[in-house]
Amino acid sequence: MAAQDWRQALQTVLQKYPRKESAVLEALYLAQRDKNYLSDADIRAVAEVLEMPVTEVEALVGFYSLFRRQPTGKxxxxxxxxxxxxxxxxxxxxxxxxxxxxxxxxxxxxxxxxxxxxxxxxxxxxxxxxxxxxxxxxxxxxxxxxxxxxxxxxxxxxxx
Ligand code: FES
Structure with a gap:
């Protein structure tokens, strides 16, 4: 899924949440889904869409082991x-x-x-x-x- 695609999927997801930042884990999951890891650019993009500080999004990525920061095999x-x-x-x-x-x-x-x-x-x-x-x-x-x-x-x- 290209970056544009996960952003589109995220727009649908956002309708379920009362506040954008409540969707952060689902947004990170979508951003990671196809290439199995999150780049710095992915994290910045999620923060931008959800209007959150990049450091807050990075902290969540670091906390949850299901998010990966290094390129990972298919x-x-x-x-x-x-x-x-x-x-x-x-x-x-x-x-x-x-x-x-x-x-x-x-x-x-x-x-x-x-x-x-x-x-x-x-x-x-x-x-x-x-x-x-x-x-x-x-x-x-x-x-x-x-x-x-x-x-x-x-x-x-x-x-x-
Ligand atoms: S020790 Fe529990 S699954 Fe391996």
């Missing part, structure tokens, strides 16, 4: 490696996933910009580890084979 793969999941093999699963995607053990973004892989803390599915959240959708009881099939499907989907 598919954000978040794997829980917290202790209960680590006891079910999630840490090793995560490292093998990174290796198969050609990433360092701590994760990162693939050179084609398709996948960003990162460790997260509890996703509230501790008994179904390894668990991954990919663009907000959960995948549980993962195996290397299941993850590879999923990645292949996402690669195909990205070309459609």
């Amino acid at each position: 598919y954000l793969i978040q794997v829980c490696t917290d202790l209960p999941c680590a006891l079910r093999g999630a840490e090793a699963f995560y490292k093998r996933l990174c290796a198969r995607l050609g990433l360092p053990p701590e994760g990162g973004t693939t050179p084609d910009g398709l996948f960003t892989v990162e460790e997260v803390v509890c996703l509230a599915a501790c008994d179904r580890a390894p668990v991954a959240q990919i663009n907000l959708q959960y995948y549980e009881n993962l195996t290397d084979e299941a993850m590879d099939a999923l990645i292949a499907r996402l690669r195909e989907q990205a070309q459609e």
Whole structure:
């Protein structure tokens, strides 16, 4: 969605709110939706449309972990490696996933910009580890084979 598009969507959203600034989280979500992160220009644009100080919008972006400030792959793969999941093999699963995607053990973004892989803390599915959240959708009881099939499907989907 181009910058103009999210601004148009925001105009519709604004009609639901009594005050423009009440729509700030939804505005940031719209601004981030298609490229998976918020640039400085996006934050300034949201502040301008909502008539808010840029510093206030930046503070909200910093507070909520769902907002991202760095370029992020089309598919954000978040794997829980917290202790209960680590006891079910999630840490090793995560490292093998990174290796198969050609990433360092701590994760990162693939050179084609398709996948960003990162460790997260509890996703509230501790008994179904390894668990991954990919663009907000959960995948549980993962195996290397299941993850590879999923990645292949996402690669195909990205070309459609
Ligand atoms: S510790 Fe991993 S989902 Fe809870």
